[in-house]
Amino acid sequence: xxxxxxxxxxxxxxxxxxxxxxxxxxxxxxxxxxxxxxxxxxxxxxxxxxxxxxxxxxxxxxxxxxxxxxxxxxxxxxxxxxxxxxxxxxxxxxxxxxxxxxxxxxxxxxxxxxxx
Numbered sequence: 536x537x538x539x540x541x542x543x544x545x546x547x548x549x550x551x552x553x554x555x556x557x558x559x560x561x562x563x564x565x566x567x568x569x570x571x572x573x574x575x576x577x578x579x580x581x582x583x584x585x586x587x588x589x590x591x592x593x594x595x596x597x598x599x600x601x602x603x604x605x606x607x608x609x610x611x612x613x614x615x616x617x618x619x620x621x622x623x624x625x626x627x628x629x630x631x632x633x634x635x636x637x638x639x640x641x642x643x644x645x646x647x648x649x650x651x
């Protein structure tokens with residue numbers, strides 16, 4: 536971010552520092568997507584988002600997003616990509632497992648859910 540400002544010498548380092556983790560988060564997510572494609576060779580890979588079914592809603596949340604969903608004829612993989620300090624990986628995994636419930640999984644893959 537801010538590459539043109541940096542090249543022109545017109546920038547505030549404090550502003551760049553504030554946005555840096557956000558920028559790296561998106562970059563890290565793209566690297567994770569590339570890894571999944573290279574390692575698993577899925578038929579399809581991308582994000583998943585949608586409305587939380589009413590029976591699962593709590594805390595006022597009505598929508599969800601999963602950073603990576605990849606599948607082929609025999610496997611279905613879900614993943615979250617977090618680039619920040621002090622990530623609570625246990626909490627992230629619990630939230631991911633909860634979000635997986637919202638995904639309409641084809642019958643042939645229902646017994647092949649995996650988390651990473």
